Amino acid sequence: MNDVLGVLPWWVVVVVKSAIVLAVVITTFAYSMLFERKVMAWMQLRPGPNRTGPWGMLQPAADAVKMMFKEDLTPLTADRFVYRLAPFLSLLAAMGAFAIIPFSEDGQGLWSVGDVNAGILFIFACTSIGIYGISLAGWASGSKFPLLGSVRATAQMISYELAMTMSVVGVLVLAGTTSLAGIVHAQHKVWYVVPQFLGFVIYIITAVAETNRAPFDLVEAETELVGGFHTEYSGLRFGLFFIAEYLNMITVACIATLLFFGGWGPLFGLVAVPGLVWFLLKAAGFLFLYIWLRTTLPRFRYDRLMAFGWKVLLPLATLNLVATAAYIALAP
Amino acid sequence: MLFWFLAVALIASAVAVVTAAKPVYSVIALLAHFVTLAVVYVSLSAEFLAVTQILVYSGAILILFLFVIALLSSGVDSFEVGPDRLPKLPMPALFALVITLVAIVFSAAHAFAHVLPVITPTSQLAVGSAAAFGSVATFGAMLFTSQLLPFEITALILMVAVIGVVVLAGDHATLTPPDHERLRAIRRREREAILREGEAS
Amino acid sequence: MTPYVSVAIYLGVATVASLAFCILPGLLAQPRPNATKEEAYECGVEPTSVVGGRFPVRFYLIAMLFVIFDVEAASFYPWAVQMHALRAFGLGEMVTFVVTLGIGYAFVWKKGGLQWR
Numbered sequence: 338m339n340d341v342l343g344v345l346p347w348w349v350v351v352v353v354k355s356a357i358v359l360a361v362v363i364t365t366f367a368y369s370m371l372f373e374r375k376v377m378a379w380m381q382l383r384p385g386p387n388r389t390g391p392w393g394m395l396q397p398a399a400d401a402v403k404m405m406f407k408e409d410l411t412p413l414t415a416d417r418f419v420y421r422l423a424p425f426l427s428l429l430a431a432m433g434a435f436a437i438i439p440f441s442e443d444g445q446g447l448w449s450v451g452d453v454n455a456g457i458l459f460i461f462a463c464t465s466i467g468i469y470g471i472s473l474a475g476w477a478s479g480s481k482f483p484l485l486g487s488v489r490a491t492a493q494m495i496s497y498e499l500a501m502t503m504s505v506v507g508v509l510v511l512a513g514t515t516s517l518a519g520i521v522h523a524q525h526k527v528w529y530v531v532p533q534f535l536g537f538v539i540y541i542i543t544a545v546a547e548t549n550r551a552p553f554d555l556v557e558a559e560t561e562l563v564g565g566f567h568t569e570y571s572g573l574r575f576g577l578f579f580i581a582e583y584l585n586m587i588t589v590a591c592i593a594t595l596l597f598f599g600g601w602g603p604l605f606g607l608v609a610v611p612g613l614v615w616f617l618l619k620a621a622g623f624l625f626l627y628i629w630l631r632t633t634l635p636r637f638r639y640d641r642l643m644a645f646g647w648k649v650l651l652p653l654a655t656l657n658l659v660a661t662a663a664y665i666a667l668a669p
Numbered sequence: 670m671l672f673w674f675l676a677v678a679l680i681a682s683a684v685a686v687v688t689a690a691k692p693v694y695s696v697i698a699l700l701a702h703f704v705t706l707a708v709v710y711v712s713l714s715a716e717f718l719a720v721t722q723i724l725v726y727s728g729a730i731l732i733l734f735l736f737v738i739a740l741l742s743s744g745v746d747s748f749e750v751g752p753d754r755l756p757k758l759p760m761p762a763l764f765a766l767v768i769t770l771v772a773i774v775f776s777a778a779h780a781f782a783h784v785l786p787v788i789t790p791t792s793q794l795a796v797g798s799a800a801a802f803g804s805v806a807t808f809g810a811m812l813f814t815s816q817l818l819p820f821e822i823t824a825l826i827l828m829v830a831v832i833g834v835v836v837l838a839g840d841h842a843t844l845t846p847p848d849h850e851r852l853r854a855i856r857r858r859e860r861e862a863i864l865r866e867g868e869a870s
Numbered sequence: 871m872t873p874y875v876s877v878a879i880y881l882g883v884a885t886v887a888s889l890a891f892c893i894l895p896g897l898l899a900q901p902r903p904n905a906t907k908e909e910a911y912e913c914g915v916e917p918t919s920v921v922g923g924r925f926p927v928r929f930y931l932i933a934m935l936f937v938i939f940d941v942e943a944a945s946f947y948p949w950a951v952q953m954h955a956l957r958a959f960g961l962g963e964m965v966t967f968v969v970t971l972g973i974g975y976a977f978v979w980k981k982g983g984l985q986w987r
Contacts, residue, residue: 351876355883408902409895412910419693425892432884436877451876454804458720458947459877462707465728469700472735476693480910488736492929495732495936502724502943509950515805569911573895577888640985643932647984651939652975655968658946659961665953666961711874721944729940733933809948813956813963820945821963824970827938831974834934835983838927 354450355436362435366583367397373628380632407572414479415569423477424570424577427470431584433463438591439518441601441612447518448613456516457509460592461502464547468494470581471549471556471566478569486565489639490556494547496646501543503654507536507661508596521600530597532664535657537597539650541626544589546646548582551631555639590623591616671712678705692738696731703727717808931983942971 371386371393378385386393411420437459439449453459468491475487509515511532512523520529530537546553557565567578594600598619601612637645682705685698703726710719812820945967953960978984 348879351879352883354876355880358880359884359887405894405898407895408899408907410903410907413908414910416691416693419697421892422697425888428888428891429881429884432888433881436880436884437873450880451873453716453873453877455716455720458717458724458805462720462723462728465724466700466704468728468732469735472732473693473697476735478910480912482912488929491732491736492932495729496932498728499936499939499943502940503946506943506946506950509947510953513951513954515947515951572899573891577891580891644984647935648979655972658950659965659968662950662953662961662964666956666958714872717948725937725940725944729933729937733930733937736929736933805948806951809950809952810955812945812948813952813960817963821966821970823941823945824967827942828970828974830938831935831971832977834931834938835978835981838931838934 351450358435358450359432362432362584362587363580365587366580367401369583369587369624370400370579371396372624373631376625376628377632380629401576404573404576409572409574410569412479412569416477416479419473419477420569421574423470423474424574424581425470426473427467427581428577428584430463430467430470431581431588433466434460434584434588435591437517438588438595439521439600440616442518442521443612449518452516452518454516456514456518456520457505457592457596458515460588461498463588464498464585467581467585468498470578474570474578475566478566480569482562483566483568486556486562486568489562490549490566493553493555493642493646494549496643497543497546497553497650500539500646500650500654501547503651503658504536504539504543505596506654506658507533510658510661510665517595517600521595521602524599524602528597528599528602533597533657533661535653536661537593539654539657540593540597541623543646543650544593545627545630546642548585548589550582550586550627552634552636553642554636555642586624586627587620590620590627593623594619672709675705675709675712679709693735696735696738699734700727700731703731717805935978935983938974939971942967 374396375385375393386396389395389399411417436450437453437456439447439452441448471494472487472491475483475485475490478484508520508529511529512520514520514523545551549556556562557567562568567575570578594616601616603610603612603615679702682698682702686695686702689695689698703722707719707722710716710722946964949956949960949964956963
C-alpha cells in the first residue's frame with residue numbers, strides 16, 4: 338500500500354483521497370435519507386420504504402434516477418443565472434467542510450484530506466458561505482414564497498450562527514487550539530461533553546437551527562410558505578439543496594463528535610475497535626438524534642425562534658465561555 | 670505566479686462589482702472578491718485573517734448588503750425621497766479626498782520599494798517556512814498583550830454601533846408595542862375626514 | 871507542504887462534482903416547456919401580483935446586530951486558544967470586553983430590538 342503511495346505524485350494521492358471522501362459522503366447522504374425515512378416510519382408505526390430491494394435498500398438509487406430524469410423547470414420570472422448558481426453554491430459549501438474533518442488516526446497520521454490549523458473556523462466559514470445558496474435561491478426564483486422563505490431562513494441562520502460560534506469557544510478555551518485533531522487529542526482524558534455540557538446543548542440546538550431541520554424548519558414551513566426557498570426548484574436542482582441539507586447535517590454530526598465526544602477515541606477503553614468505527618458510530622448517533630427530534634417536537638413559531646436565539650442562547654453561550662475562562666484562569 | 674493569478678481575479682471581480690447590471694450580481698461578484706482575497710491571505714500564511722475575512726466580510730457584512738439590495742430592489746413600489754438628513758458635505762469630502770491621496774502616494778512610495786519583492790517570494794514559498802506566523806494562536810498572543818488597548822477600544826466602538834443600530838433602524842413605530850389607543854384615535858380621525866368629504870360633495 | 875494545498879485540491883474536486891450535478895439535468899431531462907410550467911408555482915394558484923413590497927426593518931436590524939456581534943465572536947477565537955497562557959489577565963480582558971458589549975446588548979433588549987413582532 339505504502340509503495341503505491343510512494344510512487345504516485347503527491348497530488349494524485351490527494352485527488353484520490355478527495356474523491357474517496359466525496360464518494361463516501363454522498364453515499365452516507367443517500368443512506369441517511371433512507372435511515373431517516375425508516376426510523377420515522379418505525380416511530381410512527383409504519384413500515385416505511387420497503388418495495389425497492391430488501392428493506393428498501395435500493396430506495397436512494399431509485400430516488401436518484403427519478404430526480405435526474407425529472408424536467409428541470411425555471412420560471413420566466415426567475416433570474417436564470419442566479420437561479421442556477423444558488424444550488425451550486427449550497428452544495429459546494431456543504432461539501433467544502435469535509436476537506437478538513439479528520440475521520441480517524443493511525444501511526445501514519447490523520448485520516449483527513451488536509452488538517453488545517455484554523456480547523457473549526459474553516460467549518461464556520463463554509464457554513465457562512467452556504468447561507469448564500471439559500472438567500473440567493475429565494476431572491477432568484479422571482480416568486481413570493483421563496484423570497485419570504487429565504488429571508489426568514491437567512492435571518493434565522495445568522496441569528497443561530499452567532500450562538501453556535503459562541504458555544505464552541507468554551508471547547509477552544511479548554512483545548513487551547515482550533516485544530517480539530519488537536520481538540521480530539523486534548524480529550525484523551527475526558528470528553529468535553531462533561532465539562533462543556535451547556536456548550537454542547539447550545540451547540541446541538543443551534544446546529545439543528547442552522548441546518549434548518551425540525552423543530553426549526555420554519556424555512557420550509559409547508560403550512561405557511563409552501564416549500565420555502567426551494568418552492569420553484571424541481572428535479573435535480575431541488576435535489577442539490579436536499580443533498581446540501583443532509584451534508585450539513587452530517588457535518589454537524591461529525592463536528593459534535595469531534596468537539597464533544599472525543600472524535601475517534603474509543604469508549605470503555607476498547608482500543609481493539611478501529612477509530613473509524615467509533616467515529617462513525619458516534620456520528621450516526623447524532624444523525625439519529627436529528628430524526629428523533631423531528632418526529633418528537635412540533636415546529637417553533639418564528640417570533641419565539643428569534644427571541645430564543647437572541648435572548649436565551651446568546652447570553653447563555655457567553656456565560657458558558659466566561660465561566661470556562663474563569664475556570665482556566667483561577668484553577669491551579 | 671499564484672499571486673499574479675489571484676491579483677487578476679481580484680481586479681476582475683472588483684470591476685464586476687461596480688459594472689454589474691443588477692445589484693445582486695454586484696453582491697455575487699463581491700463574494701467572489703472576498704473569497705479570492707481570503708485565498709491571498711492564505712498564500713501569505715495569514716490563516717486567521719483569511720478565515721475572519723470570510724466569516725465577517727462575506728458571512729456577515731455581505732449578507733446585510735444582500736438583505737438591503739434583494740429586498741428593496743425586488744420591490745415594485747417607488748420609494749419616497751425623504752428630507753436629506755445629511756449636512757452638505759463638500760468640505761469634509763474634500764478633506765477626506767486629500768487625506769486619501771496623501772495616503773495613496775505615501776503607501777505607493779513604500780509599496781514599490783518593499784512590498785512587491787516581499788509578496789512575490791512569500792507566495793511562491795507558499796507558507797511552510799513560517800508555520801506559526803499568522804495562525805490563530807500567534808494572532809491571539811499579539812492582540813491580547815501588546816495590542817490590548819485597541820482591542821478594548823474596539824469593544825467600545827462596537828457598543829456604540831449596537832446602540833446606533835437601534836437608534837437609527839428602530840423608531841418607536843417599529844420597536845415598541847402598538848399603542849392601541851393612539852391607533853384607534855387615528856382611525857377615527859380618518860373615518861371622520863372621509864365622512865366630511867362625503868358631506869362636502 | 872501546507873495542508874491548504876490539499877484543501878484547495880479537494881475544493882477543486884468538489885467543484886467538479888457539484889458542476890457535474892448542475893449540468894446533468896440539462897443533459898438527461900427533456901425540457902418540454904409550456905406556458906403553465908414557466909409560470910412561477912408559488913402555491914399552485916396563478917400568481918396574482920408581482921413579487922414586491924418592502925420588508926420589515928426588523929430583518930435589517932437583525933443583520934446589523936449580527937455583523938456587530940460576529941466581529942465580537944471573531945475576536946473570541948484568538949483569545950480562547952491563548953487562554954492557557956493569559957490566565958487571569960485574559961479573563962479580565964475578556965470580561966471587560968463582554969461587559970462593554972453587554973451594555974449595548976442590554977440597550978437593544980430594553981428598546982425592544984430583540985422582540986420579534
